[in-house]
Amino acid sequence: MTYQVLNRDGIFNIKEIAGEYYAQQAHLDEMGQWTHDRYLKQSSHARAMVRAPSADEFKDCSVWSINHYLGLNRHPYVIEKAQKAMALYGTGCGTSAMSGGHSQLHRDLQKRFAEIFSKEECILFPTGFTANSGTIAALCKGSETLIIIDRDSHASIIDGCRASGSRFIPFKHNSVQDLENKVKKFSGKHINILVIVESAYSMEGDVAPLKKIIELKKKYGFLLYVDEAHTFGFYGENGRGLCNQLGVADDVDFIMTTLSKSTASIGGVVATSKEFASFLRWSTSYLFQAAIPAADVVVADACLDLMSSQPEIIESLWDKTHYLRQKLVELGFDIGKSESPIVPLFVRDSDILKMMEKELYERGVFTIAIQYPVVKATEVRFRFIVNNSHTIEDIDDLVSILCELGKKHGLIEGS
Ligand SMILES: Cc1ncc(COP(=O)(O)O)c(C=O)c1O
Numbered sequence: 001m002t003y004q005v006l007n008r009d010g011i012f013n014i015k016e017i018a019g020e021y022y023a024q025q026a027h028l029d030e031m032g033q034w035t036h037d038r039y040l041k042q043s044s045h046a047r048a049m050v051r052a053p054s055a056d057e058f059k060d061c062s063v064w065s066i067n068h069y070l071g072l073n074r075h076p077y078v079i080e081k082a083q084k085a086m087a088l089y090g091t092g093c094g095t096s097a098m099s100g101g102h103s104q105l106h107r108d109l110q111k112r113f114a115e116i117f118s119k120e121e122c123i124l125f126p127t128g129f130t131a132n133s134g135t136i137a138a139l140c141k142g143s144e145t146l147i148i149i150d151r152d153s154h155a156s157i158i159d160g161c162r163a164s165g166s167r168f169i170p171f172k173h174n175s176v177q178d179l180e181n182k183v184k185k186f187s188g189k190h191i192n193i194l195v196i197v198e199s200a201y202s203m204e205g206d207v208a209p210l211k212k213i214i215e216l217k218k219k220y221g222f223l224l225y226v227d228e229a230h231t232f233g234f235y236g237e238n239g240r241g242l243c244n245q246l247g248v249a250d251d252v253d254f255i256m257t258t259l260s261k262s263t264a265s266i267g268g269v270v271a272t273s274k275e276f277a278s279f280l281r282w283s284t285s286y287l288f289q290a291a292i293p294a295a296d297v298v299v300a301d302a303c304l305d306l307m308s309s310q311p312e313i314i315e316s317l318w319d320k321t322h323y324l325r326q327k328l329v330e331l332g333f334d335i336g337k338s339e340s341p342i343v344p345l346f347v348r349d350s351d352i353l354k355m356m357e358k359e360l361y362e363r364g365v366f367t368i369a370i371q372y373p374v375v376k377a378t379e380v381r382f383r384f385i386v387n388n389s390h391t392i393e394d395i396d397d398l399v400s401i402l403c404e405l406g407k408k409h410g411l412i413e414g415s
Contacts, residue, residue: 002373038366044073046389050366061366062394064384067202069233069341070313071389072303073264081302082295089294097124098281101291109297112304113269116240117255121277123270124297126289128229128258129156131268134285135254136160136196136225139276143167144191148182150174150208152201154227173201176212183220193222199242200230203370203383205342207231210242214251225254230340233262234314239307259296263303267292317341317388320395324386327399332412341386344370345402345411346379352409353380363401 006017041049041058044066049058072078085105093101106124114122125131133156140147140161147161147168161168167190172178183193195217197208210226217224228241236244239262243249254276259267270280280286306313321341328335334346347353350371357369360382371380384398406412 038361044068046071046387046391046394048366050361052361059361059364061361061364062390062398064365064367064386064398066387067230067261067385068264068387068389069262069317069385070239070264070303070307071317071387072262072306072313074389075264075302075306077306078264078299078302081298085298086293086295091295092293093291095291096287096289097291098287103294103297105294105297105301106291109301110269112301113257114271116304117243117271118249119255119271120274121272123272123277123280123283123286124292125268125270125283125285126292127266128256128260128268129159130285130289131256131258131270132156132227133160133163134283134289135256135270135280136194137163138280138283138285140164140166140192140194145194146186146190146192147194147196148179148186148222149196150198150201152198152203153196154198154202154229157196157198157227174206174209176209176216179213180216180220183216183222187220193220194225195222196225196227198227198230199235200340200342202230202342203375203381204336204344205230205338205340205383206336207242207339210246210248214248217251223253224251225256226252228255228257229261230342232257233303233307234317234341238311239314259292259300262307263300265292265296265299265303267296267300313388317386320388320390320392321386323392324384324395324399327395328402331399331403331406333402333406334411336381343384343386345382345384347381347409347411348378350377350380352411353382356382356405356409359405360401363405365398365401 003017006020011017038050038052046063048061048063050061051058095101110122110124114120125134137160141164145166147166149157149161149168149170150173151170152173169182171182186193197213200207226243231242233239235242243252243255249255253272255271257269259265325335325343336344336346338344353369353371367382367384370383407414
């Protein structure tokens with residue numbers, strides 16, 4: 001059930017819609033299937049005590065749904081720096097960047113990210129979500145810009161497009177041909193065309209054909225925005241991202257990443273030219289949203305230190321990723337086109353997916369079933385996100401449980 005489905009059925013009254021959502025939630029609870037609202041007793045880690053509202057107790061689980069790729073959220077160096085910063089700078093900032101919410105620490109982090117992404121300046125937003133939604137909305141106000149986005153774009157990108165009021169159209173996921181068709185069709189009809197892609201996509205872990213997109217950019221002259229949320233930290237030199245790895249950072253107009261994934265904090269950054277940066281300072285997300293606390297700035301900064309001083313952390317993440325991927329492929333699972341630490345496991349049947357989600361939890365594995373309408377009904381899947389705090393034993397356990405359930409539900413051969 002979705003809002004759109006209810007509308008199609010003639011239900012428009014907001015109270016009635018809320019009642020339908022409540023009835024659906026209660027039904028799933030009763031079936032022991034309301035798993036989207038699980039929570040962890042002591043926050044994120046490779047293992048955690050997890051509670052589903054339908055269960056009466058916390059369960060010890062390995063956790064595969066968290067994007068702390070480098071596993072640094074409990075690293076002693078990071079924790080010590082955060083504790084010291086909190087003692088010195090206190091907690092929240094109480095206001096936005098423009099009105100005193102930024103300290104020298106915030107300024108230094110902006111500068112550091114500008115250097116990392118080889119750009120003149122960088123703007124620090126309170127979250128990755130509002131970095132995307134705020135930037136896109138600020139840049140594209142009015143009718144003279146056409147925004148072209150990958151069909152699988154993150155909700156923050158779509159929200160930004162909607163808030164901009166500009167026309168936006170999707171192109172087929174990762175299809176350079178479809179992107180070229182759309183750019184060709186609309187070139188000359190708009191003063192600006194902004195193309196937005198993610199360097200890796202969160203639902204499948206596949207990577208964007210950035211080099212080919214840059215070739216198109218050179219041919220047609222559009223502006224290019226790349227969201228590096230799922231590549232920053234482990235692609236490129238010292239984790240500087242995919243644009244860095246491919247040597248194309250100079251050709252990209254806006255490089256964005258979130259601080260909530262590899263750098264285990266909160267916040268979002270957009271690195272760009274000094275002119276665009278001055279434009280983005282007028283984004284409502286920057287102007288009217290409280291800045292992140294100093295301790296969170298220091299956490300991100302400490303993670304950047306570790307990324308450059310301890311390359312073995314990044315290597316280890318890749319080793320574990322390859323290990324999991326290889327084991328699943330050997331067993332015959334369909335893991336799609338993933339190249340990153342996001343490893344999908346396609347189930348393609350919603351009933352089996354929901355059943356397996358419950359069975360995984362019962363066996364001490366916590367992950368999220370990705371279902372319709374987030375993805376097509378024929379593409380429903382699980383997503384296992386490797387992070388460096390997972391051990392090889394965690395991976396072996398996961399693989400053996402998946403093997404048992406995969407055979408039971410006919411996803412792989414054997415009985
Ligand atoms: C591609 C992408 N961009 C932006 C965001 C938003 O980042 P945050 O959750 O840190 O606000 C996410 C979060 O999942 C994401 O996957």
